[in-house]
Amino acid sequence: MITELGHFALILAFGIAIVQTVIPMIGAHRNNPNWMGVAEPAAIAQFLLVAYSFGALTWAFVTSDFSLQLVFANSHTDKPMIYKISGVWGNHEGSMLLWVLILALFGASAAVFGGNLPARLRARVLAVQGAIGVAFFAFILFTSNPFLRLAVPPLNGRDLNPLLQDPGLAFHPPFLYLGYVGLSMAFSFAVAALIEGKVDAAWARWVRPWTLAAWVFLTIGIALGSWWAYYELGWGGFWFWDPVENASFMPWLIAAALLHSAIVVEKREALKSWSVLLAILAFGFSLLGAFIVRSGVLTSVHAFATDPARGILILIILAVFLGGALTLFAARASALESKGVFSAVSRESALVLNNVLLAVSCFVVFIGTIWPLVAEMLFGRTLSVGPPFFEAAFTPFMVALAVVLPVGSILAWKRGNLSRAIKPMVPWSILAIALGALAYAIQTERTALGPIGVILGVWVVGGSVADLWMRSGRGSIKARLGRITRLPRADWGKAFAHMGMGVTIFGIAAMMAWEIEDIRVAEVGDRWDVGQFSFSLDDVRQVEGPNYVTTMADMDVWRGDRQLGSLSPEKRFYPVAKMPTTEADIRNGILRDIYVVIGDPQVNGGYAVRVYVKPFANWIWGGAILMALGGFVSLSDRRLRIGAAAAKPKQMVAAE
């Protein structure tokens, strides 16, 4: 009964989304306040109905109702509760329901918190948001219905893919979807602004927090996925340049560009049409990601639902929304007149450079991702584009970005002075180069990667510190420190996010340059050296878990004669899904991770054992956490909490 009500609620939400699309749009066109007023209750009702529907599906999973086809295919009574719940979105149909739930959540938030938006803009934003909803409700109801019943309910289910039974992966999809779908808000604002023919500072002040929130969630989602790959796949890889990873990375890059260009729109009323284009593209890349994951046109290790029929429908949705928005953009962009002027050396110019680098790097990822498809269709060549291409073609952009970032973020608005911006960076550049040289001297490998990572990391983090310090004005150190703590949160957010970028760059370079790997056959009782550590294999046992059996090794790690700790890597087997998984054991540390994996028993006795020493591995995700934290801090800025759009657009005193 609950299931049927959930199904019914979903259909009702579909109907309401159609109303939300049509009535307010016409109302805004005719300037009819009653018709425009339909948008808010519709958005809220739509959210409540989808929430009920999602709750009903979750209930079916929690109670293991195997009369539901989806529950049968993805759940099992022995599964721990948390994975029964995460099983709701661990499959195609359920994840689409989560997608529309978040879409409706963003729509309802815009309705609730959008009280001070101009009425017509709000009606149009909600109408566009409703239109996206219509497309995805139709997709779910006609091709991917999660509420289908089985005529004869089986006794037990087929279990969730064991790899998804993991805390990292349980929360990876919701965060990613909050990011992907959050960008729909920026899209709706962009399309609404194009229909209005007006983009001003107030518009940017509205778009920026939504984009920032989406970007923060995307950052967390990508970091969770990468962290999961690191500890779960058994050799510590954290990024594979797989089409599906790229699909999440492209909107992240564009959203990062949009965050920065929207600042220029907000503060200086320039780069308007460019920002609108970015807002459209950001969500376009989200839709492209959905297409890549669910169509199976690109072979990916993440293949989700490889159903061409569903793929074609998503392609149609993509074509309609992206094509429609871009057509509208072509027709109306010229109406968006930018007012602000700035000289060639200025913060605005630096942000233009930031946007150029981010947008082109996204283009590199894009062409690398779709090239196998294009080459096969147009040139009849079956080929692959893998990590070596992306490392060669993408990395230079990030290096360039890191080099210009500190100076650009110090430059003054409107008219900057390059030598004045470089001056506070001189000590940091000396420190960066000195530490880089030190790293080069003490490393055993002859690689430039590690030292370059050190230099860029120190340079970017130092730039944020220098920026904060400059913002503190003049006077005694105590007075300046006092002023730093009272700086607006947006400034702190900026500093944290930029530092995070520096930390991540350093972590990636250090880990890739200085990793040690050791693969060998070890017998119980063996002890061997890897780098400055030694390892011993003490025992190998068979243990039974809740829904799996496992081969567990007891290992000790030593440094000289001092024991650092015990490690117990596992090799699990899930009987229901008939799948083995590797559970590496990792001793996390600030300076290095020690990563051990137990393999199969060998014919001549002993086990295959792999040991990795991964320097500064945690800095990669530490940097991502800093970036996300920076986003949250910036979101809590006073200027955004207190009636953003109520404030009049700033008078452009300087531009007279």
Added chain:
Amino acid sequence: MKRLVLMLCLLAAPVFAVEPDEILDDPVLEARVRELSQGLRCPVCQNESIDESHAPVAQELRVVLRERLVAGDTDAQVIDYMVFRYGEYVLLRPNARGANLILWLAAPLMLLMALGVGWVTIRRKSDVATPLSADEEAALEEILKQ
């Protein structure tokens, strides 16, 4: 989810990527093998190099790679050999021949274009910004005199 598809490759007997018994005694040669095998794609898996893959065919390829290198092949020769046997599909780093030039040149060309557009935008903005009109000059002169 990586493993999900991976498992389709082998189903029955899960083995590790690089097995201890495959490793060559000569560390220099072994390092070359690892470098090369990270650039070769496992033909039956979804987007994995033979270095990471657990599939039996990936293991065969790793063994062949080692045999060729021990026999004295250069890196280029062994890559050509692999491409000859399995097609350019196995190259994770696509070559820069024919249509692939588009792929390799897309990024630099796009960057030049974007920098050009960016520069024009900035110049247009600053042209408006810098000069004062004659009237304004005069007005400024007036103000400064007072």
